[in-house]
Amino acid sequence: MIKRKKLICIIIALVAVSVITVGVSAFSGKSKSKSSIINMNKVSVKVVKVSTSSVTSNASFNASLEASEEGTISNKVGGKVTQVSFENGQSVSAGQALIKLDDTDIRNNIKSSEAQVAAAQAQLNSSESSANSSQIGINKQQTNLESAKRNYDRMKALYDQGAETKVDLENAETQLKNAQTDLQTAKANAQSSSLSAEAQRANIQKSQTDLNTQRESLQNTIITAPVSGVISGKNVTVGQYISPGTVIGKVENISSINAVIEVKDSDLSYVKLEAKAKFKLSSEDSKEYDGVIKSIDGVADPQSRIFKCKIQIDNKDGKLKPGVFGKIKIVKDENKKAITLPLKALGGSKGKYYVFTNNNGAAKKQNITVGEISEDTVEIKSGIKDGDNVICTNVGTLQDGDAVKAAE
Template sequence: MLRRKRSLCIMIILVAACAIFAFKSIVLDGMKKEASVVTTNMNKATVKVIKAKTDTVANSASFNASLEASEEGTISNKVGGKIVEVFFEDGQSVSSGQALVKLDDTDIRNNIKSSEAQAQLNSSESSANSSQIGISKQQTNLESAQRNYDRMKALYDQGAESKVDLENAETQLKNAQTDLQTAQANAQSSTLSAEAQRANIQKSQTDLDTQRESLQNTIITAPINGVISGKNVTVGQYISPGTVIGKVENISSINAVIEAKDSDLSYIKLGAKAKFKLSSDDSEEYDGVIKSVDGAADPTSRIFKCKIQIDNKDGKLKPGVFGKIKIITDENKKAITLPLKAVGGSEGNYYVFINNNGVAKKQNITVGEISEDTVEIKSGIKDGDSVIYTNVDTLQDGDAVKVAAE
């Protein structure tokens, strides 16, 4: 009886030990599985994806550009003199005709007074010419004497007048002829004198007009609307005619100048639209229109200079600044484009990662046009591919990934 009880106790102990061992195995196996799941989830990279899709894109070409004023005027003087006032500073906006510099005009004003006095003197010396009146009077006297002589001659021939009366009539006729000749000579002399006087008057008036014009030119004005630069004068300075005082640049519209090859001229056309940016990272973009294209290439560089006119009424763009011009080359091109940040690698060895059911698959690609934030994919990607565009630099081929909710 005692032996049976001992055997039963041993069996109970063995069953309990087996049960405890089985329970521990189940718990440990569950913990291992849970740890494995946690570890797997921790190794998954969270990424964002974009579906590749063929679409119509505007193909474009990019050029380095330098900015210059659309119009430039030189400030210079027509007369020499001493500067007594300066009304401008560099960077100042001015209007066409606005006074910028005043020269000393004392000498010119004195010359004007002298010329005005001379003109008045010459004018007063010129009186109304009465020579023609004298000729007309003598002509009338001659005609009267001729009629009187003819009448006396007829009466004398009839014996009705004496020889003395006829001779008196003849003398009057000769005197009338002499007086007419004298009047004609005087008239000719008066004509010559009047011509000389008119020439003197004209010269005096010309001198006066010249002096008055010089007086106006002592005020130097802005040649065009714009902003002044290159100030080159100070008060008290003596300047000779033609001195460059500064320049005025019209920047209400500004030109972006680019250099193009012969092959670029197929799409660089007058009136074509363009876009300008100060840099690739600049968010602000300016609209432009192709204004001019050189008719011939530079004989040394074989390039054509082209100007793109950009509206600049706010004055933000300045001459001498560099930037980028983009010109559309084809508005109806079909292509897949991706965000630039989705592409890794370097020229000739570009790649992307495709999300292949939670696994990052590295895919080599060839690219076309690259713009500021997008890239054209020429091969390696097809419509519908789920392309990863975040964490590209840290991913490896075969990495587990988890797509973040948008």
């Protein structure tokens, strides 16, 4: 009986120990589970320690691209198109033949003008020969007049002395008058020949001018590229008749290209001639082109009060095209002191920006004011200070007071 009681007590003791052991284990498991849950609720974040440093301050402008040089393809003479030697997008050199017009009529006109010049030249030669003969006649009549004058003077002297008759004196006087008349006639003939020669010279000049015009028109039947560049706006086909001045297309020189921006008066402190600039087709584009400011309007637009500025960009590879938009970046200050953060640390919207700081393991929401925003950084003007640990991941999902854990 006593042995049986001892056995029961031993069993009860063993049961009690088992219960205690199970209870302790269960309590320990619950503690570990609660701790694990707490750790799992902490958001793993990356932080940046804030510090003021020297940064380069840039200004960004919307830009549109245009050719640095543009020439219109047009014709000076009318005619039927017999040949077209270009297509849109083709690169051409200045002076390169692009279009041929029918030149049959012009060539016939040239032959006619050449014949007119030759005929006028022959008439001029005849008039000049006549003028030369007239001059010889004048010299001869001048000699005859002088001889007749001397003869009359001698006869008059003899007649006054009674040594010659009145008839002889009258004959000498008649010869003198005839010589005077002959001289006047010779001079009139010479003047007429001279006027005829002048008229023929004027005729030759006119005919030669007409001939030169026709020859120039012949040259203009070949229409060439006004500048070197790429052709666009083709507006002509073979067989078409085009009138003088028809716009057939245009040539744009894009070996260097201009980025056109609009700036305010306040921007002119750093937007200056020969200042360097950077161009990108978009903020996401990794390719950046170097540019130099080449021109700034001297007068602002009276309506918008802005100045147009052109930045010249090297484009030898031809990848940049006129009419495309992009962004121009110009340095404002290379040694500006400021607090900057990665752009991804910024939350909110314009006028209501904020960041989260790691405040001893808790996310703390801080309202801030921002300055310049670039492609991947933002200037912070107020709201945080040097030494603050700013969270730069999971910003969109964090709430004020969330438990956070800074990633290694």
